Amino acid sequence: MSDRVVVALDVGGTGMKCALVRPDGVVVRTERHPTDAARGPAAVVGTILEVAGGLADKARADGLTPIAVGIAVPGVVDEARGVAVWSANVGFRDVPLRDLTVQRLGLPTALGHDVRVGGLAEARLGAGRGTGHVLFVAIGTGIAAAHVVDGTAAVGAHGAAGEIGHILVRPDGPRCGCGRPGCLEAVSSAAAIGRRYAELAGETADAPVTAAEVAERAAAGEQLAGQVWREAVEALADGLASGQALFDVATIVLGGGLAQAGDLLLTPLRAALHERMTFHREPQLVAAALGDEAGCLGAALLALDAVGVRDHQEKR
Numbered sequence: 001m002s003d004r005v006v007v008a009l010d011v012g013g014t015g016m017k018c019a020l021v022r023p024d025g026v027v028v029r030t031e032r033h034p035t036d037a038a039r040g041p042a043a044v045v046g047t048i049l050e051v052a053g054g055l056a057d058k059a060r061a062d063g064l065t066p067i068a069v070g071i072a073v074p075g076v077v078d079e080a081r082g083v084a085v086w087s088a089n090v091g092f093r094d095v096p097l098r099d100l101t102v103q104r105l106g107l108p109t110a111l112g113h114d115v116r117v118g119g120l121a122e123a124r125l126g127a128g129r130g131t132g133h134v135l136f137v138a139i140g141t142g143i144a145a146a147h148v149v150d151g152t153a154a155v156g157a158h159g160a161a162g163e164i165g166h167i168l169v170r171p172d173g174p175r176c177g178c179g180r181p182g183c184l185e186a187v188s189s190a191a192a193i194g195r196r197y198a199e200l201a202g203e204t205a206d207a208p209v210t211a212a213e214v215a216e217r218a219a220a221g222e223q224l225a226g227q228v229w230r231e232a233v234e235a236l237a238d239g240l241a242s243g244q245a246l247f248d249v250a251t252i253v254l255g256g257g258l259a260q261a262g263d264l265l266l267t268p269l270r271a272a273l274h275e276r277m278t279f280h281r282e283p284q285l286v287a288a289a290l291g292d293e294a295g296c297l298g299a300a301l302l303a304l305d306a307v308g309v310r311d312h313q314e315k316r
Protein backbone atom coordinates (compact mmCIF):
# COMPACT_ATOMS: atom_id res chain seq x y z
CA MET A 1 0.00 0.00 0.00
CA SER A 2 3.05 2.26 -0.15
CA ASP A 3 2.00 3.57 -3.57
CA ARG A 4 -0.84 5.69 -2.20
CA VAL A 5 -0.74 9.47 -2.47
CA VAL A 6 -3.07 12.40 -1.88
CA VAL A 7 -3.45 15.42 -4.14
CA ALA A 8 -2.91 18.65 -2.18
CA LEU A 9 -3.55 22.25 -3.24
CA ASP A 10 -2.97 25.45 -1.28
CA VAL A 11 -4.82 28.18 -3.16
CA GLY A 12 -3.65 31.73 -2.42
CA GLY A 13 -4.49 35.11 -3.87
CA THR A 14 -1.56 35.04 -6.30
CA GLY A 15 -0.50 31.41 -6.61
CA MET A 16 -1.39 27.78 -5.97
CA LYS A 17 1.11 25.46 -4.32
CA CYS A 18 0.31 21.91 -5.28
CA ALA A 19 1.76 18.51 -4.41
CA LEU A 20 1.39 14.77 -4.34
CA VAL A 21 2.01 13.61 -0.78
CA ARG A 22 2.42 10.10 0.61
CA PRO A 23 0.66 9.01 3.81
CA ASP A 24 3.99 9.25 5.67
CA GLY A 25 4.15 12.98 4.84
CA VAL A 26 6.77 12.68 2.11
CA VAL A 27 6.18 14.93 -0.91
CA VAL A 28 6.73 13.11 -4.20
CA ARG A 29 5.88 15.92 -6.64
CA THR A 30 5.33 19.66 -6.40
CA GLU A 31 3.85 22.15 -8.82
CA ARG A 32 3.09 25.86 -8.71
CA HIS A 33 0.43 27.58 -10.78
CA PRO A 34 -0.76 31.18 -10.93
CA THR A 35 -4.21 31.78 -9.41
CA ASP A 36 -4.87 34.84 -11.56
CA ALA A 37 -7.85 35.78 -9.39
CA ALA A 38 -8.71 38.75 -11.63
CA ARG A 39 -10.28 36.24 -14.05
CA GLY A 40 -13.14 35.73 -11.59
CA PRO A 41 -14.12 32.87 -9.27
CA ALA A 42 -15.49 30.53 -11.96
CA ALA A 43 -12.18 30.57 -13.84
CA VAL A 44 -10.22 30.04 -10.61
CA VAL A 45 -12.40 27.04 -9.75
CA GLY A 46 -11.81 25.73 -13.28
CA THR A 47 -8.04 25.97 -12.77
CA ILE A 48 -8.23 24.26 -9.37
CA LEU A 49 -10.14 21.31 -10.85
CA GLU A 50 -7.82 21.12 -13.84
CA VAL A 51 -4.65 21.21 -11.72
CA ALA A 52 -6.02 18.67 -9.23
CA GLY A 53 -7.12 16.36 -12.06
CA GLY A 54 -3.76 16.76 -13.76
CA LEU A 55 -1.89 15.80 -10.58
CA ALA A 56 -4.09 12.72 -10.11
CA ASP A 57 -3.35 11.69 -13.71
CA LYS A 58 0.40 12.20 -13.22
CA ALA A 59 0.27 10.09 -10.07
CA ARG A 60 -1.40 7.25 -11.97
CA ALA A 61 1.12 7.58 -14.80
CA ASP A 62 3.88 7.13 -12.21
CA GLY A 63 2.23 3.98 -10.86
CA LEU A 64 0.84 5.72 -7.79
CA THR A 65 -2.75 5.56 -6.54
CA PRO A 66 -4.40 8.88 -5.68
CA ILE A 67 -6.78 8.22 -2.76
CA ALA A 68 -8.05 11.68 -1.83
CA VAL A 69 -7.80 15.42 -2.49
CA GLY A 70 -7.16 18.20 0.03
CA ILE A 71 -7.67 21.86 -0.86
CA ALA A 72 -6.82 24.86 1.33
CA VAL A 73 -8.29 28.29 0.62
CA PRO A 74 -8.14 31.63 2.46
CA GLY A 75 -11.10 33.48 3.97
CA VAL A 76 -14.11 31.92 5.65
CA VAL A 77 -14.35 28.19 5.03
CA ASP A 78 -17.16 25.86 6.06
CA GLU A 79 -15.15 22.66 6.37
CA ALA A 80 -18.15 20.51 7.33
CA ARG A 81 -20.07 21.43 4.16
CA GLY A 82 -16.94 21.79 2.03
CA VAL A 83 -17.87 25.31 0.98
CA ALA A 84 -15.55 28.29 0.42
CA VAL A 85 -17.94 30.79 2.01
CA TRP A 86 -16.07 34.00 1.39
CA SER A 87 -12.61 35.01 0.30
CA ALA A 88 -11.59 38.52 -0.69
CA ASN A 89 -8.25 37.34 -2.16
CA VAL A 90 -9.65 34.72 -4.47
CA GLY A 91 -13.12 36.20 -5.04
CA PHE A 92 -15.00 33.14 -3.70
CA ARG A 93 -18.54 33.44 -2.42
CA ASP A 94 -20.34 30.24 -1.41
CA VAL A 95 -18.39 28.00 -3.77
CA PRO A 96 -19.14 24.29 -3.07
CA LEU A 97 -15.55 23.38 -3.88
CA ARG A 98 -15.58 19.96 -2.23
CA ASP A 99 -18.59 18.66 -4.16
CA LEU A 100 -17.27 20.13 -7.43
CA THR A 101 -13.97 18.31 -6.89
CA VAL A 102 -15.67 15.03 -6.00
CA GLN A 103 -17.79 15.26 -9.16
CA ARG A 104 -14.81 16.05 -11.37
CA LEU A 105 -12.17 13.69 -9.93
CA GLY A 106 -14.29 10.98 -8.29
CA LEU A 107 -12.06 11.11 -5.20
CA PRO A 108 -12.93 11.89 -1.57
CA THR A 109 -12.11 15.55 -1.01
CA ALA A 110 -11.55 17.76 2.04
CA LEU A 111 -11.67 21.55 2.03
CA GLY A 112 -9.80 23.54 4.67
CA HIS A 113 -8.80 27.02 5.73
CA ASP A 114 -5.25 28.00 4.76
CA VAL A 115 -4.02 29.08 8.19
CA ARG A 116 -5.80 26.22 9.96
CA VAL A 117 -4.23 23.58 7.74
CA GLY A 118 -0.87 25.37 7.97
CA GLY A 119 -1.18 25.03 11.73
CA LEU A 120 -2.12 21.39 11.34
CA ALA A 121 1.07 20.77 9.36
CA GLU A 122 3.30 22.67 11.80
CA ALA A 123 1.72 20.82 14.74
CA ARG A 124 2.03 17.36 13.18
CA LEU A 125 5.09 17.58 10.95
CA GLY A 126 6.84 20.85 11.83
CA ALA A 127 7.90 23.02 14.76
CA GLY A 128 5.12 21.86 17.11
CA ARG A 129 5.59 18.18 16.41
CA GLY A 130 5.20 15.87 19.40
CA THR A 131 3.98 18.59 21.78
CA GLY A 132 0.22 17.83 21.67
CA HIS A 133 -1.27 21.28 22.22
CA VAL A 134 -0.14 23.89 19.71
CA LEU A 135 -1.15 27.43 18.82
CA PHE A 136 0.06 28.36 15.35
CA VAL A 137 0.04 32.10 14.70
CA ALA A 138 0.60 33.38 11.16
CA ILE A 139 1.70 37.02 11.06
CA GLY A 140 1.74 38.70 7.67
CA THR A 141 -0.63 41.24 6.17
CA GLY A 142 -3.01 40.13 8.92
CA ILE A 143 -2.75 37.85 11.94
CA ALA A 144 -4.61 34.55 12.20
CA ALA A 145 -4.15 31.46 14.31
CA ALA A 146 -4.95 27.78 14.51
CA HIS A 147 -5.42 25.89 17.76
CA VAL A 148 -4.38 22.29 17.26
CA VAL A 149 -4.96 19.60 19.88
CA ASP A 150 -3.51 16.14 19.27
CA GLY A 151 -3.34 16.75 15.54
CA THR A 152 -6.79 18.23 15.01
CA ALA A 153 -7.42 21.93 14.40
CA ALA A 154 -10.50 23.52 15.98
CA VAL A 155 -12.77 24.94 13.28
CA GLY A 156 -15.36 26.76 15.42
CA ALA A 157 -19.15 26.72 15.25
CA HIS A 158 -19.14 29.07 12.25
CA GLY A 159 -15.82 28.16 10.64
CA ALA A 160 -14.14 31.21 12.16
CA ALA A 161 -12.05 29.85 15.06
CA GLY A 162 -8.56 31.28 15.49
CA GLU A 163 -9.15 34.93 14.57
CA ILE A 164 -6.58 36.02 17.14
CA GLY A 165 -5.78 39.09 15.02
CA HIS A 166 -9.04 40.59 16.20
CA ILE A 167 -8.36 40.31 19.93
CA LEU A 168 -8.66 43.82 21.33
CA VAL A 169 -5.25 44.88 22.61
CA ARG A 170 -5.20 48.71 22.30
CA PRO A 171 -8.66 50.30 22.72
CA ASP A 172 -7.22 53.67 21.60
CA GLY A 173 -5.16 52.11 18.83
CA PRO A 174 -5.38 52.31 15.05
CA ARG A 175 -8.51 51.14 13.28
CA CYS A 176 -8.48 47.54 12.07
CA GLY A 177 -9.63 46.34 8.65
CA CYS A 178 -12.62 44.77 10.45
CA GLY A 179 -13.80 48.25 11.42
CA ARG A 180 -12.94 48.29 15.12
CA PRO A 181 -10.04 50.24 16.62
CA GLY A 182 -7.29 48.48 18.52
CA CYS A 183 -7.29 44.91 17.19
CA LEU A 184 -4.00 43.00 17.49
CA GLU A 185 -3.54 42.90 13.73
CA ALA A 186 -3.94 46.70 13.50
CA VAL A 187 -0.85 47.03 15.70
CA SER A 188 1.37 43.98 15.22
CA SER A 189 0.86 42.64 11.70
CA ALA A 190 3.72 43.14 9.28
CA ALA A 191 1.55 45.61 7.37
CA ALA A 192 0.72 47.56 10.54
CA ILE A 193 4.38 47.78 11.57
CA GLY A 194 5.36 49.20 8.18
CA ARG A 195 2.46 51.67 8.31
CA ARG A 196 3.27 52.83 11.84
CA TYR A 197 6.92 53.39 11.00
CA ALA A 198 6.03 55.39 7.88
CA GLU A 199 3.55 57.45 9.88
CA LEU A 200 6.07 58.36 12.59
CA ALA A 201 8.96 58.87 10.19
CA GLY A 202 6.80 60.96 7.88
CA GLU A 203 8.06 58.95 4.95
CA THR A 204 6.44 59.18 1.56
CA ALA A 205 4.26 56.36 0.29
CA ASP A 206 6.60 55.59 -2.60
CA ALA A 207 9.35 54.47 -0.23
CA PRO A 208 7.57 52.16 2.21
CA VAL A 209 9.65 50.45 4.88
CA THR A 210 8.80 46.80 5.47
CA ALA A 211 8.40 45.24 8.90
CA ALA A 212 11.60 43.26 8.27
CA GLU A 213 13.48 46.52 7.68
CA VAL A 214 11.99 48.02 10.84
CA ALA A 215 13.29 44.98 12.75
CA GLU A 216 16.76 45.40 11.26
CA ARG A 217 16.86 49.15 11.92
CA ALA A 218 15.73 48.54 15.49
CA ALA A 219 18.51 45.97 15.95
CA ALA A 220 21.00 48.48 14.52
CA GLY A 221 19.98 50.94 17.22
CA GLU A 222 17.72 53.32 15.31
CA GLN A 223 15.51 54.87 17.97
CA LEU A 224 12.30 55.29 15.98
CA ALA A 225 12.44 51.75 14.59
CA GLY A 226 13.14 50.49 18.10
CA GLN A 227 10.03 52.22 19.40
CA VAL A 228 7.79 50.86 16.62
CA TRP A 229 9.20 47.33 17.02
CA ARG A 230 8.76 47.44 20.82
CA GLU A 231 5.15 48.60 20.48
CA ALA A 232 4.40 45.77 18.08
CA VAL A 233 6.12 43.14 20.23
CA GLU A 234 4.33 44.32 23.41
CA ALA A 235 0.93 44.17 21.71
CA LEU A 236 1.74 40.77 20.25
CA ALA A 237 2.69 39.52 23.71
CA ASP A 238 -0.67 40.78 25.02
CA GLY A 239 -2.46 38.86 22.27
CA LEU A 240 -0.44 35.67 22.83
CA ALA A 241 -0.98 35.91 26.60
CA SER A 242 -4.74 35.97 25.92
CA GLY A 243 -4.28 32.98 23.64
CA GLN A 244 -2.39 31.13 26.35
CA ALA A 245 -5.04 31.98 28.97
CA LEU A 246 -7.66 30.45 26.69
CA PHE A 247 -5.82 27.42 25.34
CA ASP A 248 -2.95 26.54 27.71
CA VAL A 249 -0.78 25.19 24.90
CA ALA A 250 2.64 23.59 25.14
CA THR A 251 3.99 25.37 22.07
CA ILE A 252 3.26 28.57 20.18
CA VAL A 253 4.56 28.37 16.61
CA LEU A 254 5.02 31.70 14.83
CA GLY A 255 4.71 31.66 11.04
CA GLY A 256 4.07 34.09 8.22
CA GLY A 257 6.35 36.81 6.95
CA LEU A 258 7.05 38.47 10.29
CA ALA A 259 8.40 35.24 11.80
CA GLN A 260 11.27 35.43 9.30
CA ALA A 261 12.70 38.16 11.56
CA GLY A 262 13.78 35.16 13.68
CA ASP A 263 15.45 36.04 16.97
CA LEU A 264 14.86 39.77 16.41
CA LEU A 265 11.23 38.86 17.06
CA LEU A 266 11.46 35.73 19.21
CA THR A 267 13.90 37.02 21.84
CA PRO A 268 12.01 40.19 22.90
CA LEU A 269 8.66 38.44 22.45
CA ARG A 270 9.66 35.59 24.77
CA ALA A 271 10.68 38.13 27.41
CA ALA A 272 7.45 40.12 27.02
CA LEU A 273 5.33 36.96 27.18
CA HIS A 274 7.26 35.77 30.25
CA GLU A 275 6.41 39.05 32.04
CA ARG A 276 2.71 38.46 31.38
CA MET A 277 2.51 34.94 32.78
CA THR A 278 1.18 34.75 36.33
CA PHE A 279 -0.14 31.30 37.19
CA HIS A 280 -0.24 30.17 33.59
CA ARG A 281 2.47 27.88 32.34
CA GLU A 282 4.71 29.57 29.84
CA PRO A 283 4.55 28.01 26.37
CA GLN A 284 7.58 27.34 24.21
CA LEU A 285 7.76 30.04 21.56
CA VAL A 286 9.31 28.85 18.30
CA ALA A 287 9.49 29.81 14.63
CA ALA A 288 7.61 27.76 12.04
CA ALA A 289 9.67 25.03 10.37
CA LEU A 290 7.83 24.30 7.12
CA GLY A 291 7.91 27.73 5.46
CA ASP A 292 5.40 28.29 2.67
CA GLU A 293 4.95 24.52 2.18
CA ALA A 294 2.87 24.34 5.38
CA GLY A 295 -0.46 25.07 3.71
CA CYS A 296 0.03 22.44 1.04
CA LEU A 297 1.20 19.81 3.53
CA GLY A 298 -1.74 20.70 5.75
CA ALA A 299 -4.15 20.23 2.85
CA ALA A 300 -2.58 16.79 2.35
CA LEU A 301 -3.07 15.93 6.03
CA LEU A 302 -6.71 17.00 5.80
CA ALA A 303 -7.16 14.70 2.80
CA LEU A 304 -5.49 11.80 4.65
CA ASP A 305 -7.72 12.41 7.68
CA ALA A 306 -10.79 12.41 5.42
CA VAL A 307 -10.01 8.83 4.35
CA GLY A 308 -8.82 7.74 7.78
CA VAL A 309 -5.14 7.36 6.93
CA ARG A 310 -2.70 8.75 9.48
CA ASP A 311 0.66 7.02 9.52
CA HIS A 312 3.07 9.96 9.14
CA GLN A 313 3.36 10.53 12.91
CA GLU A 314 4.81 7.11 13.54
CA LYS A 315 7.21 7.25 10.62
CA ARG A 316 8.70 10.73 10.92
Ligand SMILES: [Zn+2]
Nearest residue numbers: 166176178183
Ligand atom coordinates in the same frame (compact mmCIF):
# COMPACT_ATOMS: atom_id res chain seq x y z
ZN1 LIG B 1 -10.14 43.60 13.78
